[in-house]
Amino acid sequence: MSAEIAGAAIDPFARFPPPAADGYATHEVMNQATPLTGHNAFTGDRLLTEIAARDQAGWADKLLAEAGATVASARVAELAREANRHTPELRTHDRFGHRIDEIAFHPAWHELMSLAIGHGTHSLAWTATRPGGHVARGLLSYLWNQGESGICCPLGMTYSAIPALRLQPDLAAVWEPFVVSTHYDATPAPMQRKAGGTVGMTLTEKQAGSDLRATQTTARPAGTRRGPGEAYLIDGHKWFFSAPQSDLFVTLAQTDRGLSCFLLPGWLPDGTRNRLLIQRLKDKCGNKSNASSEIEYRGALGWLVGEEGQGIKVALAMTHLTRLDFAIGSAGLMRRAVSEAIHHATSRRAFQKRLIDQPLMQNVVADLALEVEAATLLAFRLARAVDDEQAGDAAAGLLVRIGTPVGKFWNCKRAVGVVHEALECHGGNGFIEEGPMARLYREAPLNGIWEGSGNIIALDVLRAAARSPDSVPAFIAELRQAKGGDRRLDRMVERLQDELSSAREPEARGRRIVEQMAIALQASLLIRHSPQALADAFCVTRLGGDQGAVYGSLPAGLDQRAIVERARLTDAQAARDV
Template identity: 55%
Template sequence: MSSLADRPASTTHAVTNQSTPLEGHNVFESDRALVEALEREGGGWARERAQEVGAYAGSQTAIRLGFEANENPPRLRSHDRFGHRIDEVDFHPSYHELLAAAVGFGLHALPWRESSRPGAQVARAAMFASFSQAEAGVGCPISMTASVIPALRAQPELAADWEPLFTSLAYDGRAVPAGEKPGALCGMAMTEKQGGSDVRANTTVAVPLGASGPGEEYELTGHKWFCSAPMCDAFLVLAQTEAGLSCFLMPRFRPDGERNAIHLQRLKDKLGNRSNASSEIELRGAWARLVGEEGRGVPTIIEMVNHTRLDCVIGSAAAMRIGVSQAIHHAGRRAAFGRLLIDQPLMENVLADLAIESEATSVAMMRLARAYDEAAAGDPQAAELKRLATPVLKYWTCKRAPSHAAESLECLGGNGYVEESGIPRLYRESPLNGIWEGSGNVQCLDALRAMARSPASLEAFRAELGEAGGGDRRLDAAIAALDTELSDPVEIERRARRVIELMAVTLQGSLLVRFGDPAVADAFCASRLGDDGGR
């Protein structure tokens, strides 16, 4: 009888019927709906820039950096080894590299650097949606920095000092005063333990250090329950003055170069978005300057909030595109029961449904971005459409993202449940945009508030739907059903989710009927507006 040592070496198995990594492709150029929307909505002049971003986001390098940044989350260093308070957050070099790339592409500043060109928000939306497919964690400081400019302009002298830094294409991650850096990033800190989205319940107090009023110096004492991206160079913060809730710009360093009294208590241990830091902070006499009038904090900061809500829609569109791309890539290379998955009718239906949802979200995202461009150019109807469509689309697209991610994961089977696929990271990330800048109920109530306070916003929204009138009988019927829902004010708050969902899907349907592939529009109307319910 031969021993094991005498037996010839042999492999236990050969690796066959496995997919390949989805990398080395241009995530922008491969997205036909996004390419068409960039041209249609007025951002065609930025196509080469979008191609550059798309090539980077789909590269092996960017994908590797995204994995590394999430596998090595940030760490808080509250004190140095001698006991001095430093309140610094250490990030993995991969996070810094990704953030530097995003800043270099101008994703935090393009609408303000290119404000003379129509379609700047549209161009940024296409580029940001493409970049986010490499890694979403850097999107937080990028989004807040891009969104702070309209709010900051309420105080021109502060804008004059900070806007050049916030729109610079140079990234500097050092913890030094902003004046010593070629560029800066901005965050915000609004919510507190006792109130959450109800910011009027905030208890942080602001006391003037001398004269009070716009642009003056104040001292802030209190806490913030969520302060995302605490390594930013400055933050918009809400605090109570004698006149009520007010908005302040609070830098990390005081004018004398000393660290501001912003004490990081801990970093949140989050479900997803793990490459980025979110913190709890205490303000122990932190130096800040008032932005706008005392007591007008919410109207001042809401300009920043609205732009970050647009970015939540962009983030959801990016997440859906990741999911459907990974699912189709896998199904085209994996066989079962004698056929490729992509050739099997039931899987074909699933993939088609994922693609329809993704395309509907992308076209709505780009149309919303155009409304921001047109509103900034002085179009009153666009301003009304933007006011209502923002919470409507923020609610629905963010609500759809987690189920879309789960279905995409299932297409990969067990391989999709493994961290190396990247889909678990997508799945954990997917609920975030639905929570950030107001959860689903907050968005629904905001949409109802917009219609009640400004009937012109509903008129603008309804006019947008009407552009597709007669294009599809199911869409026409859904719009009629929406009119019926909106005509009945009785207990509309209880029905708000149903109403806002119907507003969102009719808007998506209207856009697809007008601008989408006829087969996509037909499938959307059949599954979302007909009787099939997407199944």
């Protein structure tokens, strides 16, 4: 046997040269979008900067620009992914067997919370000393819903709890400075040992769902005194207990005088957990980074807010603002999805053209962008109305009462279809967990369920019309600010006025009525505030009936390119191969 053959027998690779460093590459990676990071989600968004200037929130531009850069950073993108990959864990006992009922979060969650609370996303409406506080805080919420929706649940509940807290001034004096603090402190400890905290809300029970009057949880005076601000002991259960790591909770329980509202601390002054036992965490379809749970009260300490028997009235002081926040948050979620779709379609080529220049894709993206502009205008008109109401404008208060559930109903419903279609713009890449679209897709339906699903919200609109008769003229007057701008809207307003005053089976027609109210308000706002290309397209399709059953069916003759360019982030990084 020759030496060459013998060597080959020992080392069969000896006769072949080593591969080059890139020897395993079979192709060059090209025609792929880059991550949509490094831009500013506020200063790069024409619509948001217009809203801030028009609705008296320009004083917050610096803060909003800082938040816009943060939520669009590569760092927040990675934190959001990590917080959803490493979901919260329940620790019921310590290693010695003591009951602790704590939630363990990944460090990414805490960093996200610290950033958002540092911006005042939970509190700016209450700490601002200028007009436009609710608009400015709403803009922060809109931005952070683009960063990571999971943290927006505790932020939104903390924001909306302040009116309920203020109904009991002695409790507000103690707790309000603590919960509006911009210092995030995740320590599981009583408020006396912390620099700031958050508020959760827990109303729903197994047997009751949205029927709060069917609540079984009970409360009894802890001592000889009873009444507003006094201590009670609470026994019962809650089926959806949001953000169980919070420092303070708004909850409902029955006393012998009826359904009542209580503030319940998460920890007692001696450092022990209040007597609420976390039974398990919910395994949810989406909103994975946020903890939701089932709990039992076993003699938990709480303080009565307002009079006994007035619990629903007190809780509504909070739920009106949580519903506003869901309208804003759903608009923000849609904005993120459409921004991603525009970026992808601009970056990728097919059949010798950019996707965004293909007629069908441009039609889809323009239709989605039109929906986002309308949803955003609707949400922030309501936020402005809250500011005006607090400044003493009675008509604004009527618009808030009837308009907030309209905005919550419609924006939450539209988010699902918008996010789904935006995901499809990415093809298979949109369905992969490494990118943001799959997470947005799972998130999209949730706001439509929280704080009342569609039927409950539609009924609330009808109740507002029946119990606050002046709210209907206030709503119609808002629509008529665009009178003469489009004859289709003028006709729709007349029909709506008749519809709202009709007594024919209003409950059965509730969804239809609320849908028409939302579309009419969006059309009125677009005519007044948006470029003509958008207002015309909306009125032709949403009012004129020239719209298909799916997005991307805009008729010929509309300036689709202008609509897309309006939605394009002005400082988003350009694709390398454009």
